[in-house]
Structures are given as structure tokens and as C-alpha cells.
Amino acid sequence: MLDNIGFNKEVHHMYRIKDIITxxxxxxxxxxxxxxxxxxxxxxxxxxxxxxxxxxxxxxxxxxxxxxxxxxxxxxxxxxxxxxxxxxxxxxxxxxxxxxxxxxxxxxxxxxxxxxxxxxxxxxxxxxxxxxxxxxxxxxxxxxxxxxxxxxxxxxxxxxxxxxxxxxxxxxxxxxxxxxxxxxxxxxxxxxxxxxxxxxxxxxxxxxxxxxxxxxxxxxxxxxxxxxxxxxxxxxxxxxxxxxxxxxxxxxxxDREKVILHRLFEDVESADRGKIESVVEQYINVYSDPIKLEDIQNYKRRMIRTYPFHLLLIDTLFQIYEAATERQNVRGMLNVLADAVKDTYERKDLILVSDIDESAFRGIDLRLMEKYKFDLERVKDIGFAKEILKTVLIFTLNEKTPGATESDILLSIFSPTEGHTLNSILMDLENIYGKPYYLHKENDVYLFKHELNIYALLEKEKDKFSENDVKKKIVEIVRKDIFENRAFIFGFDEIPDHNKVKIVVLPESWGVNDTLKAKLSEFYKGKTWQNTYILVLPEVNTIFSFEILEKGKRLKAAENLMNQVKDEEGKLRKIIQEEWKGIVDKIKTYYGYIVKWVEYEGELTYRLINVSADINAIREKAKSDLGVICDFIVKLIEDKPNGIRIEELINDFKKYRKYPFILDDETIYTAIRNLHRDKRVIIQGERGKWYIDESPRSIEPSFAVIHPKYAPEVVKESDDSEDVGEV
Known part of the structure; x- marks a missing residue:
């Protein structure tokens, strides 16, 4: 029975090439x-x-x-x-x-x-x-x-x-x-x-x-x-x-196979055929999916014939040298094989594609060879990295093959007698892909190209980022490109408690009904200026959908790669632009609602108002109607003989959610002017001055707004047409 290392330990002897052929x-x-x-x-x-x-x-x-x-x-x-x-x-x-x-x-x-x-x-x-x-x-x-x-x-x-x-x-x-x-x-x-x-x-x-x-x-x-x-x-x-x-x-x-063997070895005919068959069987018997061989018995016969060279090595070299021209600086095929024999003679039982010196082919494509060496440096710590990349390079340089399949790679590296497993090589192949800049994969074939494999690099680069890193990037886009740097993102920004209006965007839903009510209570707890927050809620459970997170990963990966590689064709720039726009366009469709507060039968409750992801539209929807504000002020001072100072009135509008929502102080001043014009309020200014029929030149925060029914008896008319007499 074969074990998963790849050879039957009970039957086979571990030979070296030197034990079989001279x-x-x-x-x-x-x-x-x-x-x-x-x-x-x-x-x-x-x-x-x-x-x-x-x-x-x-x-x-x-x-x-x-x-x-x-x-x-x-x-x-x-x-x-x-x-x-x-x-x-x-x-x-x-x-x-x-x-x-x-x-x-x-x-x-x-x-x-x-x-x-x-x-x-x-x-x-x-x-x-x-x-x-x-x-x-x-x-x-x-x-x-x-x-x-x-x-x-x-x-x-x-x-x-x-x-x-x-x-x-x-x-x-x-x-x-x-x-x-x-x-x-x-x-x-x-x-x-x-x-x-x-x-x-x-x-x-x-x-x-x-x-x-x-x-x-x-x-x-x-x-x-x-x-x-x-x-x-x-x-x-x-x-x-x-x-x-x-x-x-x-x-x-x-003929060519025999010529090669005769040139490199003495008395090839006297080599021990039994030992050769034993070695070849140790390989053939453990070749399994994804290794693909059409006629395994014929393959075995040919491997015995080409021993100590693996059949794939001989076939590949023949194809490379048939296509090579004399103008190319290609070392002779026999020299390449001779070097491999010298290197493996005392330590291996079969010479594979990955055993040959790839520098022999530098004359075919020097630039590609340099890119291969650059890529190898990036993955050199992965076990079979050199063997895998070398195999892919050799198959790329072979004009008869589009590149190396998984089967080619395994046949070129896998040595059961050295304790290799097919899975260990395949795992390394999986770990490697996406790290080298110039290694491509097309139709399940691996090959080197002169241009960067941007998409594979992106896939591998994506793995470097945590989900939280990606969310921060998405939040940055939401804040900058959707809400024009005029909003705070809940969960990511520190949200201040001051008397200015703040738009707070929620990237994730707070639920509905009691769940939402509890979340809102938690948000407002301990805050002084509770009526200065415009809460913007998404229509979806979260803006961090799988699609958005993937786009965010690709965007971050592309930005990272911009600092590492030369983006001569502008592919990375294009990806960054496309993913950024994709995130913006998609997230805009997720928003949304704003929370508006109303007092109903003495109890404060909320309503959700539909809005688009537009900062100005949100502000417009959030603010209360001026007429509502005016009515509210009149009702507020109806039972206050001394009225209310304007400064205090403005602060109360910003503190209490039962008050109508105002975007700025000027809204209150406008409301007061309108109410005074309509004789629904009177104003008490500095030094006890009253403004009943006429308006003051300017309204100050220290002025008081009083209901007309509390107007005092006028004892003296001021000569100043805009002044009201003292009591």
C-alpha cells in the first residue's frame, strides 16, 4: 500500500543516479x-x-x-x-x-x-x-x-x-x-x-x-x-x-534521446534496467490527480528510456531548443543537462525540470529572466517557491506551451523518494500566487509576463488588511465624498457635545421600535445639547456589506501597491477610481432616514423621515418650519409674565428635543422679528426699554420676549420714534 509520502517503503530501495548509471x-x-x-x-x-x-x-x-x-x-x-x-x-x-x-x-x-x-x-x-x-x-x-x-x-x-x-x-x-x-x-x-x-x-x-x-x-x-x-x-x-x-x-x-544519454554517460546499455524500472515505478505509481497523463504505460516506457532524465524535462528542452535561434545566447542543451547531472548525481534518483539551471535560458528573454528573479526574491521563504517559479519560467520560455499547468508543475518538482507530497507543492503554489508581480494565471495555466499581474497582486494584497482597516477606509470615503466632511460617523468619530448643529451618520442600523428607542436613549444619555444632533440612519442593516468590504479591500490594496510598483499602464489608478466611485454610488443608495422628535400627548417620541445622502437635503429636512417655531415660542411665553431672555430661549431650543429643530441662532431671531411684526410678542430691551409697536434697531441675546398680554402701562412716550417709553 502506498503511503501519502509517495512510495512503498517496504518494497523500494532508495537509489541514487550514481548507483545505476555512470x-x-x-x-x-x-x-x-x-x-x-x-x-x-x-x-x-x-x-x-x-x-x-x-x-x-x-x-x-x-x-x-x-x-x-x-x-x-x-x-x-x-x-x-x-x-x-x-x-x-x-x-x-x-x-x-x-x-x-x-x-x-x-x-x-x-x-x-x-x-x-x-x-x-x-x-x-x-x-x-x-x-x-x-x-x-x-x-x-x-x-x-x-x-x-x-x-x-x-x-x-x-x-x-x-x-x-x-x-x-x-x-x-x-x-x-x-x-x-x-x-x-x-x-x-x-x-x-x-x-x-x-x-x-x-x-x-x-x-x-x-x-x-x-x-x-x-x-x-x-x-x-x-x-x-x-x-x-x-x-x-x-x-x-x-x-x-x-x-x-x-x-x-x-535517436536524440539516445545521443544525449551516450554523450553524458558511459556504457548506457549496461545500466541496470531493474533499478531504473524500480525508480520510475516509484514516481509513476504515485502520480494522481491533478497530474494528468494520457497513456501512463507508454509514459512509463519512455521514462525508462530517458533515465536518469524525467521525460517531461527531455521533451521540454527539445521544444525550447527547436524554437531557439542561433542568434540567441542559449547555452547548449547538452551543457544544461551535463550541469544537472553533475549537481544531482550523488543525491537524487531522477533529474526533473526543476533541477536544471534556468539561467541557461537568459538569452531567450533577458528581461523576463530579471522579472523572474525579482519575483523569486518576494517569495523565497515559501518552501517550493524557487522550484515552482523556475518551472513556470521554463514553460513560459517554451514557445510550444502557453505556460505551466498544475500537472506540469507537479511533474517538474514532485519527488516521492525525497518525501514530497503533491498537496505540499499545491499549497505552496496557492500561497505564492498573487505575491510575485509578473506571475499570471490564464485558463488554469501559470506563466510569466512582462506586464504586472495587477489583479493577482491585488488579491494577495487584500489579505493584509483587517476588516476594521477596511471599514475605516470606507468611513473616510463616506465622510469625505458623500457628506462633504460636514458629518460625524458614529462609532468612528468622537462626537462632541456642544451647541452647534451636528450631523451624525450611522453606518449600521439601530433596529426598529423598542430596539431603536433604546439605542436612541443610550445615545442622548448625559448629553446637554440634545436638540443639535441630526441622526442619519441607513435603510439597510449595515453599509459594510460584502460587496462594499470587497471594494474597500481592493481600493486599499491598490493604494498600497501604488507605493510598491510602477503603474506605467495606469491600471492601479483606474482601479482606485473605479472602486472609490463604486463605494460612493452604492452607499448613497443605502441612506436613509433622519430622526425627528415630536411631543405627543405630553410624551416625547420620534419619527423617521426619508432623506437622500445629501448634506444640504438632510439639513433642509431636519429643520422645523418657521411658522411652527413661531407658534412654539408664543405658547412657551404664554404663561410667563416676565417672558424669557432670548439667549435662554435659544439655549433651550438646542437642549430639549421637544422643541422644534433649528439649524442656527438666526432662525430664532427671524422668528422673533416676525412675531413682533405680527404683534404676537413684545420685546424688552436694555435698561428696561419696551418695544411694543416699533422694532428695535437690533435684537440682542440679553433682550426678553414677552407675551403681549403682559405689556405694561405706558407712562411716557419716548421722543425717539423707534423707542418705546419707560414704565
Whole structure:
């Protein structure tokens, strides 16, 4: 039975790669040369390319090489006329390696026989031949035939050539000898010609190639021509189509896998297959959802074949290198794998995607690599962070994949023999997403992009704020944008008890009936200026709905991120504006009511009056009608022979909720003027002066308002028309 760690402890043994297969010495020592370059064949320094014995030692006889050797034999024995060969395949598929292999086989018959015997191959090569290899990296010439003729020792014929070598001239160069010509990277050289300014050179070289291949197809001539070809230049394709050289694809996947293993390991065939199967089964047996494999048995067979490399690693690297161009600074695939072998040889049982050095691909997209490193720094404390981000980066750089699925990530990291669980990796993936700036998720696929993943960052940033933090932000918006900084928010602001009018906005309902009544009593308890408060209640239970809180979180997160990232596209600014407006518009619909107090049958009670969330509309609804105020004043002084001082009257209006609600002192002064004009009150001013029929120039707080029925008998009329006589 498998445990949740991912392996059957009773059955399986924990092997290391070193227990199963032997890495080449140069791999373990870090001196491995993975990139083969044709122009180094004749280099003076010690190189793998110019050492035939060592080169053949690390060369696996791929099906492409076997096919070519078979066809060379047919040409030598006269079974076939064709001596022209095109070695085709994408970048990194082994064209140059195949070309150099054939060159060394032609040049070293005795080594060729040893190598053939080692691989149990029967092929026939000329005992003696003249071979030349031309890499256009070494020879940047206007005429391709010039370096070829010089290397063949026929430089004297060059002076006889007019526009291009004729077939007769090529045959003269070849003579009766067996000649092998190897041409590498022809397309780079060919593509450098300017079609407008150098059309004549293009035509001359095309004609030469056509003539050369025609001679190679002549049954009477022992000429072999091998050309590596990416099949990207249509004009060259036309020439090759006419002369019909043998097209050999050097990139079959199975061959390439064997080539890689042979380059990096010794005696791959003698590796212990039982141990390999044991390791692979430990992985395959615990692959479960969300890991998705279409044909698990076939997958298992291929993993055994590519051991010690995980199949996903090999497939991914092949895809990356097929798309990579030579102009990109991409380290050779074999070097990448060699480094991984050196690093894991003594500590792991299988090499996964996350085991390779991602810096090898910096040349594909340097800017993206920098963003990956920046993001990695933000999440480096999370367990599988590096492995996860590295995997996503590699899958992003692979043009054949849109990014990495959860299945890709798990296959790239999960090692049951190291105690990993699928859940632990998935949890780290969940914790990571939203923290890196440039990590995106589209259709369940993770990928890196050059632009910020604003929305994922927001989601993660939102988690930093408590609900109370968010409520404070919402309250700030309510106070500022809805109530124009002219209101207090209950529960968040300190509400003063002074004689000025105060609008108090409640963000949450106080209930209805007895519940509301109790809340109101609690609010007014101990307050002196009870009739200066305008309480604004929401129509909903709370303005802090889930929708509003989410908007508040996004708003705060966006404001925070503005201080952390460059918002070059203005996405954060737009989010801030949209969420702010959304909060304002929505909360406006929640309001509301104001509380108005009335005295009914000697008892003080409240009424709820509908209002909109507009400060001026609220004030307008809250204030009492001037006529009501006038009537109230008259009734108030009806039983007071001495009346009431205006200052005291104003204070009482502000203290007692049974009084009509006034917005300011001027309301009382206006009411008194109107009442005096209508002869419903009289006024007693300074020094005992009475104003009965005429109005005083100004009404002062110290003046008293008296009911007319308490007017004194006038003993003396004042000469001043605006003065009233003294009693």
C-alpha cells in the first residue's frame, strides 16, 4: 500500500543516479563540451571537434548516421549514383555533430572501422579520400567555391572561373579521387546577401551549388557532398529540389534521446534496467490527480528510456531548443543537462525540470529572466517557491506551451523518494500566487509576463488588511465624498457635545421600535445639547456589506501597491477610481432616514423621515418650519409674565428635543422679528426699554420676549420714534 509520502517503503530501495548509471568523467568534473562547432575542426587548440578518436568515442550511431553510411556504401559499390546529402533538422538537433562524425570517418578509415565494430555496424568507406569541411562561420566569402577549391589544393583553377564554376571545372577539381565536401551553416551565409545589391552573387553561388550536386550525382565521379540545412531558405530549397540530394532528418526523438544519454554517460546499455524500472515505478505509481497523463504505460516506457532524465524535462528542452535561434545566447542543451547531472548525481534518483539551471535560458528573454528573479526574491521563504517559479519560467520560455499547468508543475518538482507530497507543492503554489508581480494565471495555466499581474497582486494584497482597516477606509470615503466632511460617523468619530448643529451618520442600523428607542436613549444619555444632533440612519442593516468590504479591500490594496510598483499602464489608478466611485454610488443608495422628535400627548417620541445622502437635503429636512417655531415660542411665553431672555430661549431650543429643530441662532431671531411684526410678542430691551409697536434697531441675546398680554402701562412716550417709553 502506498503511503501519502509517495512510495512503498517496504518494497523500494532508495537509489541514487550514481548507483545505476555512470556519468562521463568530464561531466562530473565540469569540463564537458556540449556545443559542437564545425569551424573548430581545424582549430589549433585542443578541442573535441579536432580529436577524431575522442569525438567518435562520444558519438552514438543514430539512425540518421546509419542511413547515410548505408547510402555511402551504395555509392561506393555502384548500387546508387547519388553522392549528395542534406542533413536537415531544427537548431540543436545534431546536424553539426553528424557532419563532423562523417568527416572524421572519411578522414580516418582505421578509426572508422573500430567505431563500426564497437557498434556492430557494417559499412564501407573509401580507404583513401580527400575531405574538406567548410563552416560559413570560418569562411565569410562572396564565392563559396573559393575556400573549397583552396582546401582541395586546386587554387589554380580559380583564375579560370568566369562567373561560376562549370561542371567541367568541378570535375577537374575532383579528378579520379574520392572527395568528400562538408558544408555547415550554409543558410546563415546565404541569408547575409542583399537580394537587391548582390543579386549577381546569389545567382552565381546558387549555380555553383547546383553544379556541385550534379557532379555528386554522376555515377562516374566519386564525389560526396554533405550540407546541413534548416530548410528555411526557399531559394536554396528550389536548387536542392532540382538536384535531388538525399534528405536525411537527423532529429527523430528516439535517436536524440539516445545521443544525449551516450554523450553524458558511459556504457548506457549496461545500466541496470531493474533499478531504473524500480525508480520510475516509484514516481509513476504515485502520480494522481491533478497530474494528468494520457497513456501512463507508454509514459512509463519512455521514462525508462530517458533515465536518469524525467521525460517531461527531455521533451521540454527539445521544444525550447527547436524554437531557439542561433542568434540567441542559449547555452547548449547538452551543457544544461551535463550541469544537472553533475549537481544531482550523488543525491537524487531522477533529474526533473526543476533541477536544471534556468539561467541557461537568459538569452531567450533577458528581461523576463530579471522579472523572474525579482519575483523569486518576494517569495523565497515559501518552501517550493524557487522550484515552482523556475518551472513556470521554463514553460513560459517554451514557445510550444502557453505556460505551466498544475500537472506540469507537479511533474517538474514532485519527488516521492525525497518525501514530497503533491498537496505540499499545491499549497505552496496557492500561497505564492498573487505575491510575485509578473506571475499570471490564464485558463488554469501559470506563466510569466512582462506586464504586472495587477489583479493577482491585488488579491494577495487584500489579505493584509483587517476588516476594521477596511471599514475605516470606507468611513473616510463616506465622510469625505458623500457628506462633504460636514458629518460625524458614529462609532468612528468622537462626537462632541456642544451647541452647534451636528450631523451624525450611522453606518449600521439601530433596529426598529423598542430596539431603536433604546439605542436612541443610550445615545442622548448625559448629553446637554440634545436638540443639535441630526441622526442619519441607513435603510439597510449595515453599509459594510460584502460587496462594499470587497471594494474597500481592493481600493486599499491598490493604494498600497501604488507605493510598491510602477503603474506605467495606469491600471492601479483606474482601479482606485473605479472602486472609490463604486463605494460612493452604492452607499448613497443605502441612506436613509433622519430622526425627528415630536411631543405627543405630553410624551416625547420620534419619527423617521426619508432623506437622500445629501448634506444640504438632510439639513433642509431636519429643520422645523418657521411658522411652527413661531407658534412654539408664543405658547412657551404664554404663561410667563416676565417672558424669557432670548439667549435662554435659544439655549433651550438646542437642549430639549421637544422643541422644534433649528439649524442656527438666526432662525430664532427671524422668528422673533416676525412675531413682533405680527404683534404676537413684545420685546424688552436694555435698561428696561419696551418695544411694543416699533422694532428695535437690533435684537440682542440679553433682550426678553414677552407675551403681549403682559405689556405694561405706558407712562411716557419716548421722543425717539423707534423707542418705546419707560414704565
Amino acid at each position: 556519468a562521463r568523467k568530464e561531466v562530473l568534473e565540469g569540463t564537458f563540451q556540449g556545443v559542437i562547432q564545425t569551424h573548430k575542426v581545424d582549430a589549433k587548440e585542443e578541442r573535441l571537434e579536432n580529436n577524431p578518436r575522442e569525438f567518435l568515442k562520444i558519438t552514438y550511431p543514430s539512425s540518421a548516421i546509419k542511413s547515410i553510411l548505408e547510402m555511402i556504401k551504395e555509392k561506393v559499390t555502384g548500387e546508387s549514383n547519388q553522392g549528395g546529402f542534406l542533413l536537415v533538422g531544427p537548431y540543436g538537433s545534431g546536424k553539426s555533430h553528424t557532419l563532423i562524425t562523417l568527416y572524421h570517418l572519411f578522414n580516418n578509415p582505421s578509426l572508422a572501422r573500430e567505431w563500426g565494430k564497437r557498434w556492430k555496424m557494417d559499412f564501407e568507406l573509401p580507404e583513401k579520400s580527400r575531405s574538406v569541411i567548410v563552416s560559413t562561420r570560418r569562411y565569410d566569402v562572396d564565392h563559396l567555391w573559393e575556400p573549397i577549391f583552396k582546401l582541395l589544393g586546386k587554387e589554380d583553377i580559380l583564375s579560370e572561373i568566369k562567373r561560376f564554376p562549370t561542371t567541367d571545372q568541378i570535375e577537374e577539381v575532383i579528378g579520379d579521387d574520392t572527395v568528400a565536401i562538408f558544408i555547415d551553416e550554409i543558410e546563415n551565409w546565404y541569408g547575409a546577401f542583399d537580394p537587391k545589391k548582390q543579386a549577381h552573387l546569389i545567382e552565381q553561388n546558387e549555380t555553383f551549388l547546383e553544379h556541385l550536386l550534379e557532379v555528386a550525382a554522376d555515377p562516374t565521379k566519386k564525389l560526396f557532398v554533405f550540407i546541413t540545412f534548416l530548410e528555411e531558405k526557399k531559394e536554396l530549397k528550389k536548387i536542392f529540389n532540382r538536384t535531388k540530394p538525399v534528405r536525411i532528418d537527423v532529429s527523430p526523438i528516439e
